[in-house]
Amino acid sequence: xxxxxxxxxxxxxxxxxxxxxxxxxxxxxxxxxxxxxxxxxxxxxxxxxxxxxxxxxxxxxxxxxxxxxxxxxxxxxxxxxxxxxxxxxxxxxxxxxxxxxxxxxxxxxxxxxxxxxxxxxxxxxxxxxxxxxxxxxxxxxxxxxxxxxxxxxxxxxxxx
Numbered sequence: 001x002x003x004x005x006x007x008x009x010x011x012x013x014x015x016x017x018x019x020x021x022x023x024x025x026x027x028x029x030x031x032x033x034x035x036x037x038x039x040x041x042x043x044x045x046x047x048x049x050x051x052x053x054x055x056x057x058x059x060x061x062x063x064x065x066x067x068x069x070x071x072x073x074x075x076x077x078x079x080x081x082x083x084x085x086x087x088x089x090x091x092x093x094x095x096x097x098x099x100x101x102x103x104x105x106x107x108x109x110x111x112x113x114x115x116x117x118x119x120x121x122x123x124x125x126x127x128x129x130x131x132x133x134x135x136x137x138x139x140x141x142x143x144x145x146x147x148x149x150x151x152x153x154x155x156x157x158x159x160x
Contacts, residue, residue, distance in 0.1 A: 002129070002132065003020060003127040003128050003129060003132050003134065004094035004095055004127075004128040004129075005094070006094050006106065007094075007101055007103065007106065007127065007128050007134075010103065010106050010144075011134075011136075011144075014144060016136060016140045016144060017136065017137070017140065018134050018135065018136040018140075019134070019135045019136070020127060020132055020133075020134060021124065021132065021133040021134070021135055022131060022132050023131060023132070023133060028045075028062075038124055041061055041116075041117075041120060042120055042122055042123065042124050042135075043061070043062035043124050043125070043133075044059050044060065044061065044062065044102055044117055044123050044124065044125045045059070045060060045061070045062045045125070045126075046058070046059055046100050046101065046102050046104075046125065046126070047060065047066045047082065048082070048083035048087070048088050048091065048100070048104075048109070049066065049071060049080055049081065049082055049083060050079075050080070050081050050082075050083050050087070051071070051075045051077065051079065051080050052075075052077055052079045054110075055083055055087070055091055055109050056104070056109060056110050056111075056112060057100075057102060057104025057107075057109045057110065057111045057112065058071075058112050058114075058152060059102040059111060059112065059113045059114065059117065059125075059147065060113075060114040060116070060117070060152070060153045061114065061116055061117060061153065064114065064116070064153035064154060065153065065154045066082070066152060066153065066154070067152055067153060067154040068080060068081075068082075070151065070152045070153075070154075071152050074112075074150055074152055085097060088100065091107055091109065092107055092128075094128065095128040095129070096128065096129050096130050098126075098130070099126040099127070099128055099129050099130050100126065100128065101125055101126060101127055101128055101134065102123075102125050102141070102145070103141075103144060103145055104145065105144070105145045105146070110148065111145040111146075111147040111148070112147060112148045112149075112150055112152065113142070113147040113148070113149050113150075114149075114150070114151060114152055114153045115149050115150065115151045116151070116153060117138065118138065118142075118149055120138050121137060121138060122135055122136065122137055122138060123135070123136060123137075123138045123141050
């Protein structure tokens with residue numbers, strides 16, 4: 001399945017340079033990075049959360065997890081939870097479940113980016129399918145979505 005027309009059309013209309021990176025079908029951002037032989041820090045994943053009554057796109061490194069306690073402080077409410085699969089399917093109807101791109105504004109959602117991603121020259125993310133990723137300059141991405149930058153990830157636990 002190619003990247004959704006909505007996403008491709010938006011990137012082309014905004015004259016953003018991007019590369020589509022085909023890969024074998026994978027279902028986790030870490031696996032995409034491994035398949036494409038990319039540094040894990042360049043690979044971003046998307047987590048959709050519901051804050052009170054609004055859905056929000058959270059973009060963080062593939063190896064990190066969302067720290068819900070940090071999100072509660074960030075948003076100033078205890079009413080923060082991960083979105084359910086059926087909610088995500090409804091919010092991103094042209095994307096495969098779990099492969100939504102971090103361009104939440106394209107789908108009417110605000111975008112928050114973990115500060116740890118902002119120092120990278122490039123960002124790679126799922127392109128709406130489990131078999132194609134998109135690579136672009138981080139600042140082109142930021143110019144598209146005007147993200148709020150904050151720290152909300154929990155670093156991965158080191159294994160011995």
